[in-house]
Amino acid sequence: MRFLTGGESHGPELTGILEGLPAGIELDIDKINHELARRQAGYGRNLRMQIEHDQVQIRGGFIYGKTTGAPLVMAIRNKDYENWEEKWKERTLDKLNIPRPGHADLAGMQKYRLDDARIILERASARETAMRVAIGAVCKQLLALAGVNIYSYVVQIGSVKTEPVAEMFEEAFNISEASQLRCPVPETAEKMQAAIDLAKENGDTIGGVIQVVAESVPVGLGSHVHWDRRLDGRIGGAMLSIPAMKGMEIGDAYSNVERTGSNVHDEIHIVDGKISRKRNRAGGIEGGISNGEPIVVKVYMKPIPTVTLGMPSIELSTMKEKKAEYQRSDTCAVPSATVVCEAMLAWVLADAYMEKFGGDSVQEVLR
Ligand SMILES: Cc1cc2nc3c(=O)[nH]c(=O)nc-3n(C[C@H](O)[C@H](O)[C@H](O)COP(=O)(O)O)c2cc1C
DSSP: OEEEEEOOTTSSEEEEEEEOOOBTOOOOHHHHHHHHHHHHOSTTOOTHHHHOOOOEEEEESEETTEEOSSOEEEEEEOTTHHHHHHHHHHTOSOOOOSOOTTSSHHHHHHHHTOSOHHHHHHHHSGGGHHHHHHHHHHHHHHHHHTTOEEEEEEEEETTEEOOOOOSOHHHHHHHHHTSTTOOSSHHHHHHHHHHHHHHHHTTOOOOEEEEEEEESOOTTOSOSSSGGGOHHHHHHHHHHTSTTEEEEEETTHHHHTTSOHHHHSOOEEEETTEEEESOOTTTTEETTEEOSSOEEEEEEEOOOSOOTTOOEEEETTTTEEEEOOOOSOOSOOHHHHHHHHHHHHHHHHHHHHHHHHOOSBHHHHHO
16 A cells, blocks of 8 residues: 655645555544544644644545545645635745754755745644544554554653553553543643643643554564565654654563563463463564564654744844744644554554455455
């Protein structure tokens, strides 16, 4: 499968094309919209979220309630465009030429030879991830037919941490979904909220860590035979392609470094005639292949680069030192970004699933 997204943050709409889906999937559009609403919720976000009420429109590849096998074409309107349309047409928007450290502004302006960071930030903005969430929601529906479920949790905000979830994934997910922090431990969620509030009070921003889990993944997705078929590499690339995600861990990768091999690798036993593991430090992938255990990854999100107090930078038109200009921005987007991470995991697994079990119709795939 493959997908493309297009569209700017304050343009008329976001567009997505997903190719390679089998025919005959009865897509539930409400479920796609539910995922879009989840991305917009989450503690720490800005007022833009109150303007947008994202709804997907399907523009192709879907007839009489089912996928047709043709590219699935989707659109999400930017409601905020109504407030910008005139300004774009009249060209009355000020140029932004004091780049924000940590954003795409400076490198983008230099690369594309532009004197206005607005043109860069319109596409670098994480608004684009709304379409990825729609695409991921479709992939989730394909995976659900095969019994695969995806969950995510906020396990760290700033220095406030909780233990990653190791079992009862659905139960923990239901608890975290009930909280604006998406943390599975309510007491920790309160401390996380306080950390976000403090960052906001200080005119600053804060990052965190997201755990993403896929349960009931069949053995054999991905392959050891070639570098770009390894499932771990594909998940890593997909997660690091999400804006602001700077680290990514499969299983207990970071703490495994402090253990010896015999304490890391997941012993293989036979229980009731079945191959079984007592633990899952490998995070469900060995040799680039899913091994039947839950796929467990952690993704590390840096603090948002747009900082209210303004970071030292330069005004490019005068080459004088000035503080970076503040744009309407989130204080913390970790709880919202959980949904984007789920979407990207769903995309990689659906793609790998279609490689292994692929067919032209959903009946063929499931058979
Ligand atoms: C869901 C989500 C929301 C984000 N919101 C903002 C924001 O409001 N302001 C901002 O400056 N960056 C925000 N970011 C991060 C930037 O998009 C990102 O840092 C920027 O594009 C630079 O890319 P890089 O951090 O990957 O280098 C957000 C990221 C995500 C995933």
